[in-house]
Amino acid sequence: MNYPEIVRIKEIVEENPYVKSIFIPFSKTIEPGQFIMVLIPGVDEIPMSVSRIKDGEISFTFKRVGDATGKLFEMEIGDVIGVRGPLGNGFELRGERILFVGGGTGIAPLLPAAEKAKHLGKENIIVIGAKTKDELFFVGEMKKLGKLIISTDDGSEGEKGLAADIAERVIDEEKPDMVVTCGPELMMKRLLDICVERGIDFQASVERYMKCALGLCGQCCIGEGLRVCKEGPVFDKDTLIKCSDFGVFTRDASGRRVYFG
Amino acid sequence: MNYPEIVRIKEIVEENPYVKSIFIPFSKTIEPGQFIMVLIPGVDEIPMSVSRIKDGEISFTFKRVGDATGKLFEMEIGDVIGVRGPLGNGFELRGERILFVGGGTGIAPLLPAAEKAKHLGKENIIVIGAKTKDELFFVGEMKKLGKLIISTDDGSEGEKGLAADIAERVIDEEKPDMVVTCGPELMMKRLLDICVERGIDFQASVERYMKCALGLCGQCCIGEGLRVCKEGPVFDKDTLIKCSDFGVFTRDASGRRVYFG
Amino acid sequence: MVNIGTRISELKLRNPTILASGILGETSGSMKRVASCGAGAIVTKSIGMKPREGYPNPTAVEIECGILNSMGLPNPGIEEFKKEIDEIDEIDIPVIGSIFGKDEKEFAFLAKKMEEYGLDAIELNLSCPHARGYGLEIGSSPDIVREVVREVKKKVSIPVFPKLSANAGDIVDIGKAAEEGGADGVVAINSLRAMKIDIHLKKPILYNRVGGYSGKGIKPVAVRCVYELSRELDIPVIGVGGVETWEDAVEYILAGACAVQIGAAVYYRGLSVFAEICEGMKRWMEENGFESIEDFRGVALK
Amino acid sequence: MVNIGTRISELKLRNPTILASGILGETSGSMKRVASCGAGAIVTKSIGMKPREGYPNPTAVEIECGILNSMGLPNPGIEEFKKEIDEIDEIDIPVIGSIFGKDEKEFAFLAKKMEEYGLDAIELNLSCPHARGYGLEIGSSPDIVREVVREVKKKVSIPVFPKLSANAGDIVDIGKAAEEGGADGVVAINSLRAMKIDIHLKKPILYNRVGGYSGKGIKPVAVRCVYELSRELDIPVIGVGGVETWEDAVEYILAGACAVQIGAAVYYRGLSVFAEICEGMKRWMEENGFESIEDFRGVALK
Ligand SMILES: Cc1cc2nc3c(=O)[nH]c(=O)nc-3n(C[C@H](O)[C@H](O)[C@H](O)COP(=O)(O)OP(=O)(O)OC[C@H]3O[C@@H](n4cnc5c(N)ncnc54)[C@H](O)[C@@H]3O)c2cc1C
Ligand SMILES: Cc1cc2nc3c(=O)[nH]c(=O)nc-3n(C[C@H](O)[C@H](O)[C@H](O)COP(=O)(O)OP(=O)(O)OC[C@H]3O[C@@H](n4cnc5c(N)ncnc54)[C@H](O)[C@@H]3O)c2cc1C
Ligand SMILES: Cc1cc2nc3c(=O)[nH]c(=O)nc-3n(C[C@H](O)[C@H](O)[C@H](O)COP(=O)(O)O)c2cc1C
Ligand SMILES: Cc1cc2nc3c(=O)[nH]c(=O)nc-3n(C[C@H](O)[C@H](O)[C@H](O)COP(=O)(O)O)c2cc1C
């Protein structure tokens, strides 16, 4: 039943001044890359990637950006939220050397993905980028999972520059079999182009405004009717190349096109 | 799903000038004593006891009494009817020596019951009664299943007299462990009283006007709300003793009481 | 200590589960049985002026999300029904007499009879979805509903509960008309006008073609009706439609119902359904710190 | 050879499965995808005068016998929607533009726009069960429905299909009014006004509280509506509500529908549902010796 299960918050971790993780009981199987719909009673219900997968428990990790995340940010242990999921597909980790590139809150779904990759015996290279040092998170956990490269737009930590630029260099140096990414769409689009050029396997987790999360309303469609809530949020290189809107425009809650950049 | 399955009539047997058996495909398990609702499209849907149980096939055996049975009587192989069931409970054959007493179309459900009893290694004594010779049926088949005593009201075949009278004598002679009966309610009531008096185990298959056959409408209730379509049609001695209406009145389609005798 | 007793107007119920009309409510024996199974009250089969045989079978079938029936209001008639009522003295829960008629005069006459027989309240079946001349036509006009309730109220002093349908007209308009007419509460909803066509027969499966749909498939519609009626009316609302589990009953009470009626679930869950719902509800109330039905009734309206 | 092509007024469909409004009909890409999955026609999302964000989430949840939604008519507005239509030239099945407005003027304006954009027919959403000021209020008055259809018909020359609801009023009365107004066919039914209260939150689960119920739970009601409309009207009837399997589609056609729309089943069965229904229906027609849809359409009415 694709219906919210009402649960109590088990634990809250402040990842940085702007980002928190909320832990909730979750008894179903969920794969890295899959997401849940988080119901904040009386406020909204929003999509959140799973950021940690434990036994009977998961977390999601979010930045305060508006009403719903703002309310979540103020919540305390024991508070009640609703959870629908697992929804969508997960990452498929192919090849032996995987480069993970996460930008902003896009770092969140990469943590369980890199953990799984490590568990499968793969060699991980991880690039995480943020505007500034303060906005980084998961640094300690990521370090344990592979070779970690940090980038900040302002150079306050790690390398200075855009994650996509850093990633391009790392791709050429490290020659990964696959790039797995989540973050701003323009960053993912650049990585897609890079991987197409170089013939490297690629997966990206795409964000679109979501309403029904049942694959019905069509609100979240990209390309030729691919539902991010159903066929996504993770898409392959070959699929995304054919999406003429990927990296070009997204849609607001009314379905109007909103161009990037 | 308690919903008619539409089937084609496989075979029709004329048991006597007034009674026919219709064979239909039936893939579910059904016990002697249980019944089905037979839908005659555009006419009615009526309860019928299972009269033969074969592999993937059953029969019901009926007398032409009105619209629905009249229409059934005219049907041919390949004609379409609906079947809901199995419904209700079945006979529970207890003890080693069982006396079956069938009157009129009440003989029908006793055939598979006696067959089962024989199969279970019990010793059968069978009394079947009808008004006259012509109205008897299942004589050949019953003979193979135990000691058969025939009674007719007019003495045209077997012993002359009411089946209940004959049965009373047989009970005293044969000392059965149990009496299993189906037929006119006054006959069954007399047998009940006899068995109570003598402390003999007893089951009877009761008929009441049926509508929903779902246990909902209450049309078929006897005693303290026992639904013949659900808790019946087969009832034990102890249950029937407590039904102050058993053998006293039945109800017509409107629910009005119709007194016997 | 948790108390699941409830009140509907002046009726006091030991618990909020009521046997719905048309379910095992036609004979004294079946009413006694339901009372002994733990119901909080019983509604009789709908009774009319004269004996009626109802429609030929099939009158009821199970379909995917519920039960479809078109009994056609079979009943022994008000005179004969006295025999059943005379035999239920030992029942110590409220028994509500359901009646149907073709106009306010018949309703008033039947209600008076039911009162004379000693019943505790009257339910007006204004909304049978399949019997021509009764029900739908009456129940979808606020003016007729107001008038019927008013005439009945003039004749009897026991509480009167019109039963509304979601088949035609705005249920809130009808509910308001009932309230204006002096109703002591409303019951919502009767089964939904519906049909199942058998693709093998290529015909409607019910003899009467159209029937009333009940069971869990209608619950979302019925809960919405109860919610809207509770919000707009000042009189008690009794919820009916697809109540099968204690969760369903709680949902109705959160929507504002002071009691629920149970029909189709007698098929799905058996006669233990009344006791099971009460047990579950008590447990839930304990866990949630509610001491009485009133503690959580209508909470969802806020 | 079995032919499952069908006609609705002047529209010719390769098969009788139509994508229902509000399902994947908002972007050019999703419409193309549905066309390539075998649908016989497509209805767009309901489009209004201005962009609307709709209600906050939850806007849709799965419940026991179907889907409950209260999207709140989100849409990019008629101007912006041109971009989508401009991109669907390659679709070779009829595309029907669904519109909603607050009065006959808005409907007429929107219909004209849709015709200019090149769409093949208009569906009038007169019956959204949850968006205040649109839908229910309009769709439950025969007079308003007649007027809206009449005004729209004055403006456009493509077929016009009002979509009716079973929420309020007698659907046959509304259907007759639509026919009088000049409708080229009617679509029945929109989702049923309904509610789910979450017993843990003790609140309605949808942000908007009330929503529209679709899926198999509403099929018996919708089939009854299609049956009644087919019997009473002379114009084609398109059936909607809980069509999931070929058996469901056959049931609607037996009830008189010349085509069926499919909404919730896209969730339950995926996008292959259109092709699967067509396959099953062809097989059944062969077994039953029917060569065309017309051979068995409305057989249950007899
Ligand atoms: C599959 C998926 C996974 C996501 N995972 C994460 C995550 O792990 N961590 C995280 O911080 N964020 C994640 N997001 C984004 C997150 O859902 C939005 O940031 C959040 O919905 C903002 O809600 P708000 O009310 O706080 O902000 P608002 O002020 O309502 O909106 C801010 C922005 O958030 C976006 N947004 C709002 N509502 C929705 C919605 N229903 N669906 C999609 N986007 C919306 C819009 O683009 C909007 O411009 C994910 C989005 C998707 C589609
Ligand atoms: C559990 C059960 C098992 C039965 N098994 C058999 C059987 O194996 N063989 C057989 O010949 N008969 C059996 N009957 C009786 C049979 O159902 C009726 O004879 C039949 O319904 C008559 O229908 P009709 O339309 O031909 O006659 P009608 O003219 O309609 O009625 C004749 C009489 O049949 C009875 N009857 C009619 N409709 C029903 C109904 N829906 N339910 C119950 N009784 C009804 C009434 O008492 C009526 O007076 C059984 C009845 C029950 C309750
Ligand atoms: C077999 C059957 C008979 C019914 N008969 C009546 C009736 O006589 N009078 C009445 O008001 N409602 C009647 N109803 C409707 C129920 O009382 C109830 O309103 C409806 O079934 C919805 O509740 P449920 O989903 O719990 O069954 C009948 C319902 C069924 C299933
Ligand atoms: C998510 C969702 C959105 C819908 N949006 C619309 C809409 O915009 N316009 C409309 O006329 N009907 C809309 N509907 C109703 C459907 O078109 C259809 O009438 C209803 O869902 C019943 O069909 P179904 O059971 O096949 O889903 C919507 C239904 C759903 C589930």
Ligand code: FES
């Ligand atoms: S959010 Fe509705 S289809 Fe994806």
Ligand code: FES
């Ligand atoms: S026939 Fe309806 S309860 Fe038995």
